[in-house]
Amino acid sequence: MLSYIIRRLLYAIPILIGVNLLTFTLFFVVNSPEDMAVSQLGEKYVTPEAIEKWKVKNGYDKPLFLNDEAGGLGAVTETIFFNKSLKLFAFDFGRSESGRDITTDVSNRMWPSLAVALPTFAIGIWVNICVALMVVMFHGTKLDRWAVLVFVSLMSISYLFYIIGGQYLVAKTWKLVPVSGFHPDGQVWRFLILPVLVGVVAGIGSGARWYRTLFLEEANQDYVRTARAKGASEVSILFTHILPNAMIPILTGVVVLVPALFMGSLLIESFFGIPGLGSYMLDAIKSQDFAIVRSMVFIGSILYILGLILTDISYTWADPRVRLN
Amino acid sequence: MKPVLLWSDALIFMLVVALILFFYKLREDPQTRERWGQVFSSRLGMVAFTVILTYVGVALLDSMHFRKALENPEGLQTEEIFYDNQVTSALDVMLQGMGDRFERTYSSPFALISFEKTNMKDAQGNSTRDYPALLHAGTHLADPSDQIGDVMAKTLVALLWGLLISAALIGPQWLLLRHSSSPWHATWGVQLMVICFFTWLVSISHHYHVLGTDKGGADVAYQSLKGIRTGVLLGTLSTLIMLPIAVTLGVMAGYFKGWVDDLVQYLYTTLSSIPGILLIAASVLLFQVYIDLNPDFFSIGMEKADARFIALCFILGVTSWSTLCRLIRAETLKISQLGYVQAAHAFGVSHTRIITRHILPNVIHIILITFVLDFSALVLAEAVLSYIGVGIDPSMGSWGNMINGARSELSREPAIWWTLSGAFFFMFVLVLAANLFSDLVRDAFDPRTASRRSEA
Secondary structure, three states, rough: HHHHHHHHHHHHHHHHHHHHHHHHHHHHHOOHHHHHHHEEEHHOOOOHHHHHHHHHHHHHOOOOOOOOOOOOOOHHOOOOOHHHHHHHOOOOOOOOOOOOOOOHHHHHHHHHHHHHHHHHHHHHHHHHHOOOHHHHHHHOOHHHHHHHHHHHHOOOOHHHHHHHHHHHHHHHOOOOOOOOOOOOOHHHHHHHHHHHHHHHHHHHHHHHHHHHHHHHHHHHHHHHHHHHHHOOOOOHHHHHHHHHHHHHHHHHHHHHHHHHHHHHOOOHHHHOOOHHHHHHHHHHHHHHHHHHHHHHHHHHHHHHHHHHHHHHHHHHHHHOOOOOO | EEEEEHHHHHHHHHHHHHHHHHHHOOOHHHHHHHHHHHHHOOHHHHHHHHHHHHHHHHHHHOOOOEEEOOOOOOOOOOOOEEEEEEEEEEEHHHHHHHHOOOOOOOOOOOOOOOOOOEEEEEOOOOEEEEOOOOOOOOOOOOOOOHHHHHHHHHHHHHHHHHHHHHHHHHHHHHHHHOOOOHHHHHHHHHHHHHHHHHHHHHHHOOOOOOOOOOOOOOEEEHHHHHHHHHHHHHHHHHHHHHHHHHHHHHHHHHOHHHHHHHHHHHHHHHHHHHHHHHHHHHHHHHHHHHHHHHHHOOOOHHHHHHHHHHHHHHHHHHHOOOOHHHEEEEEEEEHOOOOHHHHHHOOOOOOOHHHHHHHHHHHHHHHHHHHHHHHHHHHHHHHHHHHHHOOOOOOOHHHHHHHHHHHHHOOOOOOOOHHHHHHHHHHHHHHHHHHHHHHHHHHHHHOOHHHHHHHH
C-alpha cells in the first residue's frame, strides 16, 4: 500500500505542474504585467514611470521565462515564472499585492474555516443518510414520491436564499443568535450554530436525493431479495445489508471533499463574517489580488489530489476485497 | 426602428434552429421516439416542459432587439433618422412600457406612496416631511381608499381578457389533440395559467407596481422578467460551448486509447483539481481587464455587457467539460469493445465512419441528460457568481444582480422583501421545472434506470 501511495504522490507532480502552467498562462501571458499594473493603479495615475515602479515593487519587472542578462543559474531563477510559480512548490507563497504575507494569512485563517466546514460536513452527511434511509423504507408508496418532490424543490432554491432566509428568520426575527461575526474564544459556538444550520439545511435536497438513489440501487440487488426471503426484517436489511454495501459509492463522493474543508465556503463565510479562507478568497477576487488567487488555486489543487488518494485508501477500509497495488 | 443583433441573440437563435433540426432528425429513430413518449406520458413531464417552453419563449422574445427611431425635434429639417441609444426588445413592446415607469426609490407592492420620506412643499409653501405619492401608481384614483375595489375590478377585466386569449390559443390545440393518449390537458392548464397571469400583469402594471420598485425606482416585476433571458441564455450557451470539447475529447480518449487517452485524462484531472470558482473568477477578472483596456471595440453600452456575458458563458463552458468528458470516455471504452464495432474494424471501415455511425449515436443519451441537468445548475450558479462580482454585468438585468442589490435590505425596518421575492419566484419556478424534467429525461434515457424499471 505504501508503494501505491508513493506512486500516486509522484503522479500528482505532473498535475500540479499543469495547474501551475495554466495559472501562469492565465495570469502573465494572457494578461501582461502592464495590464495588471494599469488596472491596479487605476486610469488616473497611469504613467510609464508609475507602471514601472509598480512592477518593481511587486516583483513583476523580470522576464517571463528566460533572463538573458543574469548569467549562469540566474538565467532561470531571475524570472517571473520561477519567482511567482515554481516557488509555490516550496509552499513559499510570497506577499499579496497589498503587502501581507500569504503563508501567515493562510495558516491563521484555516482554523475558522474548519470550525464551520467540519461540523457542517459531518452533521450534513449524518442528516442526509438518515433522511434517505427513512425515505427508502417507504419506497414505492406515496410518501416516497412526495419526499422526492420535496428534495427536488429544496434543490431548486439558490444557496443565497438559504443564507438570507436563515439570517432573517433565526437571527433577525427570533433573535436566537447573532446575525454574523466571529469571536475566537468562549462563546464561539454562538456564531457557529447558524452557518452550520444553514449549510446542513441547504444540502438536504441534493444530498438526501443522492443517497436515496444509491440505496435504491443496492435495494434492487439479489442479495437483498435473498435476505428478505430468509425473513430478515426491513430495518435489519437497511442497516446490515444495504448501508454497508452502499459504502463504496458514498465514500467516492464524500472523502474527496474532506481535505477541501480547509478551504471553507465562499458564500457562508462572507455572509456570516467568518474570517476564514473562503472570505479570504472572496476578498482577493473583489480586490483583484492575483497573488492570493494564484496561491489559493495551488493549495486547492493539492487538497483535491490529496482527497483522491484518501478516497482510494478509504476503499480498502470499507471493502476488504479492494487491494491497492 | 433599426434591428440590433447582439452576439448572444445570434447564438441563441442559431441554437434554437440547431435543436429543432436535431430533434427532427432524431424523430426517425423508433427507440428515441419511444423514450420521448415515455417522458411526455406523465402529467409532470408535460407541465415541466410547458413551463420551460414559456421561459424559453420569453427569452427569445427578449432577444429580438432593436433601437427605436427618435422623432426629430421640431424645426429640424433633415432626412436623417436618429436612433435611440437604448436597445429595446420585442418583450418590452409586449409589456407596454412596464420598464419605463420609474419611481424615485423603493416602494412596496401595490403601494401608492413612496417607501421613504422626503422634504416636500405643500400648497401654502410650508416645508413638510412626508411620503411622496408615486409617479406611476394609482394616479387615476380620486380617493386612495378606492384602491382595493379598483384592483379587484381591473383584475376581473384582465382575467376575462386572459380567458378570451387562452380560448383562442388553446381551442385549436384541443380540436386537434383531444383524442391523443398523452396528457395534453396538463399543458393546457399551465398555458391557461400563464396567459392569464401575463395579461393580468401587463394590464395592472399600467396602474400599479405589482412587485414594488427597487432602490433606483425600477419596477421589480419587469426586472424579474428581464432576468429570464439572462438565465436561459447562460444555461444553454455555456452547455453549448462545453459539449463539443467534452464530446470530442471523450470519444477520442475512449476510442483511440493509448497516449491520446493519457493526455485527455491528464487534461481533465488537472482542470478538475483547480477549485472551479477560483478559475472562473480569475478568468472573468482577466477578461474584464481586457474590456476596460479596449473600450473602442464596443459602440453601445449594451454590446459591452453582452461581450462580458458571452465571455462568461465561454468561461463556464471551457472550465466545466471534465465531468461529461469522463462519462463519455467510459461509455466509448465500453462500446468500442462490442462486437459490431470490432466487426466494423475487421471490414476496414474508417475511424471517422465508425465514430460517427456507431459510437456517437450511442452516447447521445449521456449528452442529453447532461444538457438538461447542467441547465438548472448554471441558472443557480449565475446568482452566486453575480454575488461574488464576477457574474453578469450590472447593467444587464439578472436575478443574481437583483439578489445582490437587495440582500442587505431585509435588515431594514420594515424589511424590503419584494425584490428578493421577485427574483426567488421566477428563478425557483424555472429551476424546479428544469430539475423535474431532467429527472424524467434521465429515467427514460439512462439504460440503468430503464433496465431496473423493466425488471420491476
